[in-house]
Amino acid sequence: MASSPSPRRAVIIGGNRIPFARANGAYVGASNQDMMTAALDGLVARFGLQGERLGAVAAGAVLKHSRDFNLTRESVLGTALDPATPAYDVQMACATGLEAIGSLADKIKLGQIDSAIGGGVDTISDAPIALSDGARAGMLALGRARTLKDRLGAVASLRPRDLAPAAPGTNEPRTGLSMGEHQALTTQRWGITREAQDELAAASHQHLAAAYERGFFDDLVTPYRGLTRDNNLRADSTVEKLAKLKPAFGKNLGEQATMTAGNSTPLTDGASAVLLGSEEFAAQHSLPVLADFVDYELAAVDFVSGEEGLLMAPAYAVPRLLARNGLSLQDFDFYEIHEAFAGTVLSTLKAWEDPEFCSERLGLDAPLGSIDRSKLNVAGSSLAAGHPFAATGGRIVATLAKLLHEKGSGRGLISVCAAGGQGIVAILEAR
Amino acid sequence: MRETLPEVPTLGTLYASAAPRVLRKVTSVAPDALPDTEAYVEAVRCSREQLTAYQRLVGDTVREELPSVLLHGLGFPVALWLMSRKDFPLPLLGLVHLRNEVRQPRVVRPDETLAVSARAVGLTAHHAGTAVTIETRLFSEGELVWEGRSLYLAKGVRLEGVEAPPAPERAAFVPPSTTARWRLDGSTGRRFAAVLGDYNPIHLSALSAKVLGLKAPIAHGMYLAGRALAQCAPHGTGYAWSVDFATPVFLPGTVEVNRTSQPGGVVRFSGWNAKASKPHFAGEVTPL
Numbered sequence: 001m002a003s004s005p006s007p008r009r010a011v012i013i014g015g016n017r018i019p020f021a022r023a024n025g026a027y028v029g030a031s032n033q034d035m036m037t038a039a040l041d042g043l044v045a046r047f048g049l050q051g052e053r054l055g056a057v058a059a060g061a062v063l064k065h066s067r068d069f070n071l072t073r074e075s076v077l078g079t080a081l082d083p084a085t086p087a088y089d090v091q092m093a094c095a096t097g098l099e100a101i102g103s104l105a106d107k108i109k110l111g112q113i114d115s116a117i118g119g120g121v122d123t124i125s126d127a128p129i130a131l132s133d134g135a136r137a138g139m140l141a142l143g144r145a146r147t148l149k150d151r152l153g154a155v156a157s158l159r160p161r162d163l164a165p166a167a168p169g170t171n172e173p174r175t176g177l178s179m180g181e182h183q184a185l186t187t188q189r190w191g192i193t194r195e196a197q198d199e200l201a202a203a204s205h206q207h208l209a210a211a212y213e214r215g216f217f218d219d220l221v222t223p224y225r226g227l228t229r230d231n232n233l234r235a236d237s238t239v240e241k242l243a244k245l246k247p248a249f250g251k252n253l254g255e256q257a258t259m260t261a262g263n264s265t266p267l268t269d270g271a272s273a274v275l276l277g278s279e280e281f282a283a284q285h286s287l288p289v290l291a292d293f294v295d296y297e298l299a300a301v302d303f304v305s306g307e308e309g310l311l312m313a314p315a316y317a318v319p320r321l322l323a324r325n326g327l328s329l330q331d332f333d334f335y336e337i338h339e340a341f342a343g344t345v346l347s348t349l350k351a352w353e354d355p356e357f358c359s360e361r362l363g364l365d366a367p368l369g370s371i372d373r374s375k376l377n378v379a380g381s382s383l384a385a386g387h388p389f390a391a392t393g394g395r396i397v398a399t400l401a402k403l404l405h406e407k408g409s410g411r412g413l414i415s416v417c418a419a420g421g422q423g424i425v426a427i428l429e430a431r
Numbered sequence: 432m433r434e435t436l437p438e439v440p441t442l443g444t445l446y447a448s449a450a451p452r453v454l455r456k457v458t459s460v461a462p463d464a465l466p467d468t469e470a471y472v473e474a475v476r477c478s479r480e481q482l483t484a485y486q487r488l489v490g491d492t493v494r495e496e497l498p499s500v501l502l503h504g505l506g507f508p509v510a511l512w513l514m515s516r517k518d519f520p521l522p523l524l525g526l527v528h529l530r531n532e533v534r535q536p537r538v539v540r541p542d543e544t545l546a547v548s549a550r551a552v553g554l555t556a557h558h559a560g561t562a563v564t565i566e567t568r569l570f571s572e573g574e575l576v577w578e579g580r581s582l583y584l585a586k587g588v589r590l591e592g593v594e595a596p597p598a599p600e601r602a603a604f605v606p607p608s609t610t611a612r613w614r615l616d617g618s619t620g621r622r623f624a625a626v627l628g629d630y631n632p633i634h635l636s637a638l639s640a641k642v643l644g645l646k647a648p649i650a651h652g653m654y655l656a657g658r659a660l661a662q663c664a665p666h667g668t669g670y671a672w673s674v675d676f677a678t679p680v681f682l683p684g685t686v687e688v689n690r691t692s693q694p695g696g697v698v699r700f701s702g703w704n705a706k707a708s709k710p711h712f713a714g715e716v717t718p719l
Contacts, residue, residue, distance in 0.1 A: 133487070161618070174490075174611070174662070175610060175611035175612070176611050176612040176613055176614065177609070177610075177611060177612050181609075181612070185608060185609065252609075252687075252705050304610070304611075304662070304690075305610065305690055305691075305692050305698075306608065306610035306689065306690060306691065307692065
């Protein structure tokens with residue numbers, strides 16, 4: 001039997017994002033397309049891609065206007081890239097950015113394309129407001145009406161309460177619980193303390209601030225609308241200050257409520273983009289190579305029945321990814337675990353240490369074990385930077401690729417949870 | 432004795448016809464007081480509009496199956512016709528919905544024409560009064576496709592010659608973990624009524640509920656069951672389900688919901704009030 005040729009490598013050349021802004025602040029008035037274009041513009045300028053026809057650009061947004069049906073293509077048309085560069089939208093909740101990048105890496109490995117940009121964007125400040133179902137039904141009926149009588153009937157069917165707009169929320173459609181309320185259940189299930197969550201949050205702010213201080217983000221971030229840094233960042237954040245905040249989620253747990261606005265990510269606006277290519281593409285264009293995009297894996301869990309926590313899917317994806325690549329959880333120099341909530345990171349880590357969970361839920365002979373916490377989110381993560389849903393994947397990939405390149409050797413593991421009980425994880429290797 | 436009705440009666444008319452008897456004080460009822468009448472309607476169909484409106488209302492998917500609670504709703508007016516007649520011994524308005532038990536051997540498609548048969552099958556002594564069981568059956572070309580028993584309580588009515596059982600000892604309610612949360616607005620009862628025609632005044636508005644002695648309107652039990660089944664019921668197969676109602680859900684209100692999978696595909700569900708720590712309902716679904 002002929003063995004299939006091993007695919008070529010997909011490498012990460014660089015990344016760019018605009019600073020992430022707390023919702024309803026610096027980026028009010030900027031649309032998803034505006035911000036995605038800004039992130040792409042910065043990337044194009046940094047790597048001299050003006051007039052270049054790339055293999056594909058894939059990006060997406062979680063909260064999306066219906067007018068943005070071609071968000072990524074429209075963004076590309078607003079940049080200096082060759083207009084002959086194809087583009088498409090990806091939508092997988094908070095996994096959008098990493099799924100876009102991972103599937104582009106696959107196309108490069110298979111030789112279908114030589115270069116690509118993957119990323120994502122989200123805005124809360126310019127979120128789509130929808131008509132209520134009642135108003136929509138009436139207006140659609142009006143559109144279908146052919147006679148005056150039908151038209152009057154359609155108008156008469158509208159009720160004043162129908163005119164109240166329906167704003168998008170972060171509630172899971174099937175449970176009616178917000179993401180924070182879901183995580184509060186998981187946080188309690190794993191017995192994660194308030195102190196542990198606040199420590200992780202303080203570390204995230206301190207790490208991100210230190211990374212900015214040493215210029216780490218100088219070639220990863222393009223200023224936008226007066227911001228040069230993520231404006232959720234509080235360099236002086238401490239466990240003591242965080243301890244003063246009142247619980248924001250799981251309030252029905254009373255004394256046991258541990259999740260606050262400080263150890264949960266804020267609603268944020270922002271965009272990110274990552275440039276990938278084959279080794280040949282990088283060499284031909286004299287571009288740097290930061291890391292290999294080695295592999296990625298998706299998972300999903302049954303949270304609707306309450307069998308598993310909403311944000312626990314990455315705990316299931318990682319062992320599958322490790323097995324496929326012949327690695328153990330300890331074979332990494334950096335861990336980038338998206339901080340949707342401090343409780344999410346800590347619940348995931350605790351699950352991997354738990355013999356019962358690893359045996360019964362993951363089907364493993366032995367627990368995955370602990371990680372060296374000094375390797376976790378070393379340049380800060382979402383608690384400090386903020387989390388514009390679809391933009392987080394691109395932020396993490398660019399950050400980790402640069403960390404690996406700085407170190408000059410080793411591997412990094414990425415883990416991102418997403419709405420709908422989904423998760424995406426990936427491995428990068430230094431170059 | 433079968434009484435064949437020309438068509439499905441209108442619930443509003445039935446409630447209105449029962450209204451004058453609201454003031455009739457019933458204190459006791461004989462064990463054999465139920466009339467031996469089978470109410471029968473030959474041909475009932477669910478319109479596409481009604482099916483879609485129901486599926487939207489309870490958060491179900493628009494698909495080619497008649498949900499079991501909607502089938503209950505199709506047969507309910509025939510049962511209510513029995514209960515609103517002068518020879519029905521218990522006062523219709525004020526009956527408390529205690530329990531439903533349904534067996535639906537197969538999927539029922541939207542284009543099936545159904546015959547409905549309803550009978551009052553028994554009176555039982557209850558610690559708080561007398562309970563009546565109404566049995567409703569739906570047939571498709573002679574094949575039994577849905578059968579349900581509904582238990583209603585007439586409070587303060589003594590069943591003659593039968594000693595009322597003592598009130599059961601209730602263990603303190605321990606709420607399970609929340610797997611979903613329903614936020615029900617003040618129009619929940621009106622929206623359910625608009626789809627299924629059940630304009631019982633206790634569900635409609637603060638004023639109409641107060642007239643009948645309630646502090647606020649309450650959600651239809653079948654609305655709560657419908658939402659639970661929209662999440663828990665299997666598709667493409669028949670199933671049996673039951674639900675017990677403990678305390679009413681006042682509108683507007685928030686219901687904490689738990690669902691737990693059991694061996695054999697059984698799903699248990701329950702709803703409760705977190706603030707008062709009181710159970711509203713509990714039930715289960717078993718695929719057949």
